[in-house]
Amino acid sequence: MAQSSPLLRLGLPKGSLEESTLRLFGMAGFQIQVSSRSYRPIMDDPELDGRFVRAQEMSRYVEHGFFDCGLTGQDWIAENGSDVVEVCDLVYSRASTRRSRWVLAVPEDSDIEGVQDLQGRRIATEVVHLTEQYLARHDVQAEVEFSWGATEVKVPHLVDAIVDLTETGSSLRANRLRIVDTLLETNTKFIANRAAWEDPAKRRKIERISLLLRAALEAQNKVGLKLNAPRAAVETIISELPSLRRPTVSPLSEDDWVAVETVLDEKIVREIIPVLREHGAEGIIEYPLNKVIP
Numbered sequence: 530m531a532q533s534s535p536l537l538r539l540g541l542p543k544g545s546l547e548e549s550t551l552r553l554f555g556m557a558g559f560q561i562q563v564s565s566r567s568y569r570p571i572m573d574d575p576e577l578d579g580r581f582v583r584a585q586e587m588s589r590y591v592e593h594g595f596f597d598c599g600l601t602g603q604d605w606i607a608e609n610g611s612d613v614v615e616v617c618d619l620v621y622s623r624a625s626t627r628r629s630r631w632v633l634a635v636p637e638d639s640d641i642e643g644v645q646d647l648q649g650r651r652i653a654t655e656v657v658h659l660t661e662q663y664l665a666r667h668d669v670q671a672e673v674e675f676s677w678g679a680t681e682v683k684v685p686h687l688v689d690a691i692v693d694l695t696e697t698g699s700s701l702r703a704n705r706l707r708i709v710d711t712l713l714e715t716n717t718k719f720i721a722n723r724a725a726w727e728d729p730a731k732r733r734k735i736e737r738i739s740l741l742l743r744a745a746l747e748a749q750n751k752v753g754l755k756l757n758a759p760r761a762a763v764e765t766i767i768s769e770l771p772s773l774r775r776p777t778v779s780p781l782s783e784d785d786w787v788a789v790e791t792v793l794d795e796k797i798v799r800e801i802i803p804v805l806r807e808h809g810a811e812g813i814i815e816y817p818l819n820k821v822i823p
Contacts, residue, residue, distance in 0.1 A: 535576055535577055536577070537725070538598075539597070540596035541561075541582075542581070542582070542587060542601060542717075543568070543582055543584075546717065547581065549622065550600060550717075551563065553619070553745055554745075556819045557744065558741055559572060559741075568581045568582070584600075584602055585605050586605075587599045591611070591721065591722050592611040592722065597721065597735070598719065598721040602716070602717055603717075604713055606720065608656045611720075614720060616718070616719045616736070617718070619718065619719055619743070620716040627696055628716045629696050630711050631693070631712045632692065632693060632712065633647075633663075633691075633692050634681075634693055634709065635689070637706065639707075641709060642709065648669050648671065649670065650672070651687075651689050652671055653684075653692075654675070654680065655680070655694075663712045680693045681700065681701065681704040684706065690709070719735075719738070741820065743822075745820050747820070747821040751793065752792070752816065753792055754792075754813070755789070756788070756810045756814070757810065757811045759785060760784070762809045762810075763787055766789060766810060769801060769805060771794070776791035798815055
């Protein structure tokens with residue numbers, strides 16, 4: 530850390546998003562060292578001063594100016610009612626790159642089939658404000674209590690229903706629960722304090738971090754592919770290569786051959802490489818990517 534004051538105070542999410550966030554920053558080019566006993570990581574960028582706090586609290590700290598920017602879920606921005614700048618969406622979680630959902634769930638044998646059936650019932654959830662807003666929109670009165678965790682085990686003996694976060698619904702099914710409705714879809718967002726956003730130097734730095742994080746996320750499921758191809762077969766080979774734009778084609782020292790380079794989804798490479806080989810491609814190289822900027 531430089532002796533002068535850093536330009537930005539950055540909030541990093543502690544808890545379930547911590548590991549995946551550090552991995553994403555690493556791919557974006559920011560090396561962050563974490564001590565198990567400290568909430569203040571060491572960052573290799575002298576313009577950044579990072580702190581870890583829970584994602585549930587992040588938007589409040591950014592709104593009030595303790596942090597200039599930070600990462601948290603769209604759900605916690607809404608739950609806290611925070612007035613912040615939403616710089617960009619970053620769709621990732623600890624386990625996948627899909628959006629999560631806050632859902633209303635009940636026991637499989639419950640007589641609750643819709644929101645109107647919650648009248649006079651008891652609901653447990655970590656997002657009390659969101660749940661109360663949902664009930665109010667449907668003109669339903671029910672008791673909503675805060676849950677500190679393990680919400681699935683509280684039905685049916687302690688509460689009639691829960692509002693819980695899920696990606697696939699597998700945990701709910703494992704606890705013999707069924708989903709009645711979705712209250713909110715959510716994903717991670719990079720947010721900024723409004724005063725920091727109005728500061729030209731801080732805004733420029735925030736926008737650069739946003740660009741690099743989005744580029745790193747875009748690269749997660751993509752790879753680069755290089756190959757040499759007979760010039761006579763190049764159009765056929767290019768037609769087999771899905772890419773962000775048309776592949777780059779460069780001449781080689783032999784007039785009858787060209788070099789082809791492209792970026793494509795990793796999951797289709799195993800299908801593409803044998804086809805390219807059948808069309809005469811040689812010297813095929815697959816390589817990982819850290820950042821992709823469309």
